[in-house]
Amino acid sequence: MGMGEVHVQLLSGPSVTMSALVMRTRPLGFDFVMGMNGINILRGVTVRSLDDVKFGIEESEVVTAAATALQRDVDEKDFGVTYDVKARTWTVSWKWSSGTGPPRLQDTVSEYRVPQAARQEYENELCQWIKDGWLVPYSKVVHGPVRGTIPLMAVVQRNKKKVHPVMDFRELKSYLDVHTADADVCAEKIREWRRRGQRVSLLDLRKAYLQIHVHQWLSSYQTVVFRGMRYCLTRLGFGLNVAPLVLKKVLSTVLSWDERINSAASPYLDDILVDESVASAAEVENHLSRHGLICKPAERVHEGARVLGMRVWGERRGLFWKRDNNIADMPEKLTRRTVFFLCGQLTSHLPVCGWLRVAASYLKRRANAATTSWEDEVTDSKLRFMIEETLKQVKRSDPARGRWDVKGDENSLWVDASSLALGAVLEVNGDVIEDACWLRRDECSHINLAELDAVIKGLNLAIAWKMSKLTIMTDSRTVYYWVKDTLSKKARVKTKASSEMLIRRRLETLRAIVEEYGLSLDIRFVSSAENKADVLTRVPKRWLGPERDQLACGAAVAITEQDIAKIHVTSGHPDCGPSRYAIWRGIICQDTASVTEQLESVFLERGAPKELLTNNATSFRSSLFGEFANCWGIAIRYRCAHVPSGNGISERCHRTVKTILARKGCSVAEAVYSYNVMPRGNDAASAPANQIFRYEVRLLGIDEVRQQNQSAHDQHRYSVGDRVWIRHPSRRCDSRSLEGTVTRLVSPQNVEVDGMPRHVRDLRLVTSPLPTPGELSASEQPDVVEEDDALLIQVPGPARGSEDEGTIEEGADSLERLQLRRGSRERRPTQLCQYSDL
Structure with a gap:
C-alpha cells in the first residue's frame, strides 16, 4: 500500500524510528517482520533461546548506564571532561x-601566508569543517564578546601528501598549565606494542581531536576569520597543549568500561x-x-600497515619493519634548524639505526x-660534505629496519x-630490537670508566623492556672482571x-639495580671485531681530521741524532709503540751468570x-750485571x-703465555710461538x-704445505719420464x-x-743402455767389500797386451801410492772458539 515511518519501542524501554513497508495482508502470517535494516538500527540481535532475545541497543543502554554510574565526568588538574549519555558526546x-x-x-592576524599550491585543498578542508558544524558562524548573543582570534595556517603532511588547516594557539597556551607527567612516550609505547605478538590490528580515530566538543563559553577564545566571516571553533583544536592529554583521558575512560576490551587495546593518541x-578489532571499534x-x-598489521611512522608487514618468520618516511634532499641553505630537522628525519623514534645514530648525533x-x-647559516664546508x-x-x-x-x-x-661515544645494542634471540648511543x-676520563658507563646505560635500556634475564657482552677485559x-x-x-x-660508585649502582629489579645477570668477554x-x-x-691542511713553520738547524732521540724521549714519545714480541730462553738457575749468558745470546x-x-731481583742488582750492561752500552x-x-707489558705477556701453556698443554717454546x-x-x-719480521710468519697447524707449481714459461732440459745417467758423487x-x-721437475x-x-x-740423457751385470765377465765384475761400495760402478778398461802387463805389475805399488798420496803439509784439527775469544 505504501511506505512510512514507524516508532518501535522495546519492552525494556529503548525506542527507535525506522522505515516501514505497509501491506494489505500480513506477511508470512506475522503482524510485523523486521528486516536487516531494522536490525542494524537496533544494533544487532542476540538469540539465546525462543524466549531469550535481546537487541544490541538494550545491551548498550545497560553498559552506558553502568558507565555513567562508574565515571561520567572526568576532572583533572588542567581540564575537565563531561560525557553526555543521550547525545554520546x-x-x-x-x-x-x-x-x-x-x-x-x-x-590580530587572522591567517598566515598559504602556499598557492596548497590554497585550494586548504579552503576545501575549511569548507568541510563548516559543513560538518565544527566551525559555526559567530553570534554575539550565543557566544558572547570575541575574546581572541586564532591565526589560521596550512600544514602540508609530506608522508600522506595532504594539506591540513592548523591554528596557532601559542598565545592561548601561555595561559594554560599542562601536567605532562602521565603523557605517553612514543618509544615506550613502541616497546609495549612490539611485545603484543603477531595477531594485531590497528585502529585510527577519524578526526580524533575534532570529535571532542569544547564548552560553549570557551568558544569565544577560538574564533577564526575565513573569507571575511568570523567563525567559532566548537571542537578541540589540534595544536592546543591540553589536546593530547584530553584525548588520552577520554580514550582510557571509554576503554576502561569493558575489562576485556581494555586488556586488548593499547592506545597512543589517536x-x-x-x-x-x-x-x-570489530569489537573494539563497536565499543568506541x-x-x-x-x-x-581496521588494518591488519600482518597484511601491511603504517604503525607510528614505520611500515610493518608480515612474513613467515614474523613481523618486520622499516622506515616509512622519505629522506629529504640536501637543503640549499644549511642552518642549525635544518640540520636538526634532517637528523630527526633520519633517526627520530626508530628503534634500530646502527651507524646512522651516532653519525646523526655527531x-x-x-x-x-x-x-x-x-x-644562523652553517658555513662549515666539511659539515655539508658529511651530510651529503x-x-x-x-x-x-x-640500516633502519629489523624484526618487529x-x-x-x-x-x-x-x-x-670509544673516545667519541657510548653504544648499546639489545638483542633477543639473535635479532637486534633496539640500539642507542650517547x-x-x-673530557679526559679513562676509557674503562666510559665502558662502565655504557654497561649502566645499556642496563637501563634493558629494564625499559622489562627484561629479567640478561647477558652483557663487552670487549673490555677490565670492565669484564669488575x-x-x-x-x-x-x-x-x-x-x-x-x-x-x-668506579666503585658505578659498580655499587650496578649492584643496586640488579638487586632492586631482581635481574639474573651474566657477563661475557668478546673481541672488538665481534662486538655489535x-x-x-x-x-x-x-670526519675527525682537520678541515684543511694546517700551516706550520720550521727552521733548518744542525742537530745530531742523539739530540733528536733526546727530544723525542723527553717529549713523551719514547718509542713508536711496543711490538710485544716475546723471546724465551731457558736458564739453569736464576743467578747473574745464567741471566747474562742468555741476554748476551739474544743481543748477539x-x-x-x-x-x-x-x-728488583738480585740477579739484576749485582755488580756483574752492571758491568755487562756497561759493556753493551745499555x-x-x-x-x-x-x-x-x-712493567705491565712484561707482566701481561708472562700471564698470557702461562694461560696458553695451561690450556694447550704444550711446551713453553710453543706457547711463546703462539703468543x-x-x-x-x-x-x-x-x-x-709480523711487526718484527719483514715476512709473514707461517702458522703452525694452519698453513698447509704447498708444492711449488712450475710456470709453463720455464725452459727445462729434461721431461718427466726421461731416462738419464747420474754422475757418481x-x-x-x-x-x-x-x-x-x-719423476718430477722442480726448477730449470x-x-x-x-x-x-x-x-x-x-x-745426461741415456742414448744407449749399459751392459747388464750378467753380461760382464767374472773378472770384470767389481768385488763388493762394503755396503757403500754398491753405489760405485766400475767400468773395465780396454784389454792390453802381455808386454804392457809386466810393466804395470812392476809399477803397481808406486802407482797405488801416487793415487792415495795426501798432501805433505801438516794438517791440524780445527779449533772451535767461543765469541769471547774473538
Missing part, C-alpha cells in the same frame, strides 16, 4: 593557570593497537562507536659548534665505548686508578737495546718495588712476529754412472730422479 573545558581567563587575546588474541568515538576501518654536535642560534655522504649512504643501504615482534628469553646486551663530552667480581662477590674489586671512587655495539661508537676517520742475534726495564731502569704494573703469531687486531699484520773418471728416471736447475733431487749438471 564528550565536552571539554580547560582550566586557566591563574583561575580566570584573559579578557582578550592580543593576536592510534589504537588491538591484540586480536584477546578481542577482535557506542560512546561517541568513530574509527576508520652532525648535530658539529652544527651546534658552527652556529650560535637556530637560524650520510644521505648517499642511507639511500644506498638504510619481540619474544623469547635469550636476551643479550652488547656495550662498547656522545661523550670533551662486573664479574661485583656480581659474584667472589673477590674484592681491585683498582688503583685516579677515578677509583667513581662497536659500530655505534665510531664515525668515519676523515738481534742487537742490543738502548734500555732495559727490569724488576741503560738499566728498575720498576718500583712491589708494583708489577710498572707471537696471535694478531692483536683484525689483520695478521698486528701479530707481534765421487766424480772420478773411473766411477760408473747410475741410471735413473726423471733441479729435477727429481727416482724421488731424489738432482742438479741438471750431474745428469
Whole structure:
C-alpha cells in the first residue's frame, strides 16, 4: 500500500524510528517482520533461546548506564571532561593557570601566508569543517564578546601528501598549565606494542581531536576569520597543549568500561593497537562507536600497515619493519634548524639505526659548534660534505629496519665505548630490537670508566623492556672482571686508578639495580671485531681530521741524532709503540751468570737495546750485571718495588703465555710461538712476529704445505719420464754412472730422479743402455767389500797386451801410492772458539 515511518519501542524501554513497508495482508502470517535494516538500527540481535532475545541497543543502554554510574565526568588538574549519555558526546573545558581567563587575546592576524599550491585543498578542508558544524558562524548573543582570534595556517603532511588547516594557539597556551607527567612516550609505547605478538590490528580515530566538543563559553577564545566571516571553533583544536592529554583521558575512560576490551587495546593518541588474541578489532571499534568515538576501518598489521611512522608487514618468520618516511634532499641553505630537522628525519623514534645514530648525533654536535642560534647559516664546508655522504649512504643501504615482534628469553646486551661515544645494542634471540648511543663530552676520563658507563646505560635500556634475564657482552677485559667480581662477590674489586671512587660508585649502582629489579645477570668477554655495539661508537676517520691542511713553520738547524732521540724521549714519545714480541730462553738457575749468558745470546742475534726495564731481583742488582750492561752500552731502569704494573707489558705477556701453556698443554717454546703469531687486531699484520719480521710468519697447524707449481714459461732440459745417467758423487773418471728416471721437475736447475733431487749438471740423457751385470765377465765384475761400495760402478778398461802387463805389475805399488798420496803439509784439527775469544 505504501511506505512510512514507524516508532518501535522495546519492552525494556529503548525506542527507535525506522522505515516501514505497509501491506494489505500480513506477511508470512506475522503482524510485523523486521528486516536487516531494522536490525542494524537496533544494533544487532542476540538469540539465546525462543524466549531469550535481546537487541544490541538494550545491551548498550545497560553498559552506558553502568558507565555513567562508574565515571561520567572526568576532572583533572588542567581540564575537565563531561560525557553526555543521550547525545554520546564528550565536552571539554580547560582550566586557566591563574583561575580566570584573559579578557582578550592580543593576536590580530587572522591567517598566515598559504602556499598557492596548497590554497585550494586548504579552503576545501575549511569548507568541510563548516559543513560538518565544527566551525559555526559567530553570534554575539550565543557566544558572547570575541575574546581572541586564532591565526589560521596550512600544514602540508609530506608522508600522506595532504594539506591540513592548523591554528596557532601559542598565545592561548601561555595561559594554560599542562601536567605532562602521565603523557605517553612514543618509544615506550613502541616497546609495549612490539611485545603484543603477531595477531594485531590497528585502529585510527577519524578526526580524533575534532570529535571532542569544547564548552560553549570557551568558544569565544577560538574564533577564526575565513573569507571575511568570523567563525567559532566548537571542537578541540589540534595544536592546543591540553589536546593530547584530553584525548588520552577520554580514550582510557571509554576503554576502561569493558575489562576485556581494555586488556586488548593499547592506545597512543589517536592510534589504537588491538591484540586480536584477546578481542577482535570489530569489537573494539563497536565499543568506541557506542560512546561517541568513530574509527576508520581496521588494518591488519600482518597484511601491511603504517604503525607510528614505520611500515610493518608480515612474513613467515614474523613481523618486520622499516622506515616509512622519505629522506629529504640536501637543503640549499644549511642552518642549525635544518640540520636538526634532517637528523630527526633520519633517526627520530626508530628503534634500530646502527651507524646512522651516532653519525646523526655527531652532525648535530658539529652544527651546534658552527652556529650560535637556530637560524644562523652553517658555513662549515666539511659539515655539508658529511651530510651529503650520510644521505648517499642511507639511500644506498638504510640500516633502519629489523624484526618487529619481540619474544623469547635469550636476551643479550652488547656495550662498547670509544673516545667519541657510548653504544648499546639489545638483542633477543639473535635479532637486534633496539640500539642507542650517547656522545661523550670533551673530557679526559679513562676509557674503562666510559665502558662502565655504557654497561649502566645499556642496563637501563634493558629494564625499559622489562627484561629479567640478561647477558652483557663487552670487549673490555677490565670492565669484564669488575662486573664479574661485583656480581659474584667472589673477590674484592681491585683498582688503583685516579677515578677509583667513581668506579666503585658505578659498580655499587650496578649492584643496586640488579638487586632492586631482581635481574639474573651474566657477563661475557668478546673481541672488538665481534662486538655489535662497536659500530655505534665510531664515525668515519676523515670526519675527525682537520678541515684543511694546517700551516706550520720550521727552521733548518744542525742537530745530531742523539739530540733528536733526546727530544723525542723527553717529549713523551719514547718509542713508536711496543711490538710485544716475546723471546724465551731457558736458564739453569736464576743467578747473574745464567741471566747474562742468555741476554748476551739474544743481543748477539738481534742487537742490543738502548734500555732495559727490569724488576728488583738480585740477579739484576749485582755488580756483574752492571758491568755487562756497561759493556753493551745499555741503560738499566728498575720498576718500583712491589708494583708489577710498572712493567705491565712484561707482566701481561708472562700471564698470557702461562694461560696458553695451561690450556694447550704444550711446551713453553710453543706457547711463546703462539703468543707471537696471535694478531692483536683484525689483520695478521698486528701479530707481534709480523711487526718484527719483514715476512709473514707461517702458522703452525694452519698453513698447509704447498708444492711449488712450475710456470709453463720455464725452459727445462729434461721431461718427466726421461731416462738419464747420474754422475757418481765421487766424480772420478773411473766411477760408473747410475741410471735413473726423471719423476718430477722442480726448477730449470733441479729435477727429481727416482724421488731424489738432482742438479741438471750431474745428469745426461741415456742414448744407449749399459751392459747388464750378467753380461760382464767374472773378472770384470767389481768385488763388493762394503755396503757403500754398491753405489760405485766400475767400468773395465780396454784389454792390453802381455808386454804392457809386466810393466804395470812392476809399477803397481808406486802407482797405488801416487793415487792415495795426501798432501805433505801438516794438517791440524780445527779449533772451535767461543765469541769471547774473538
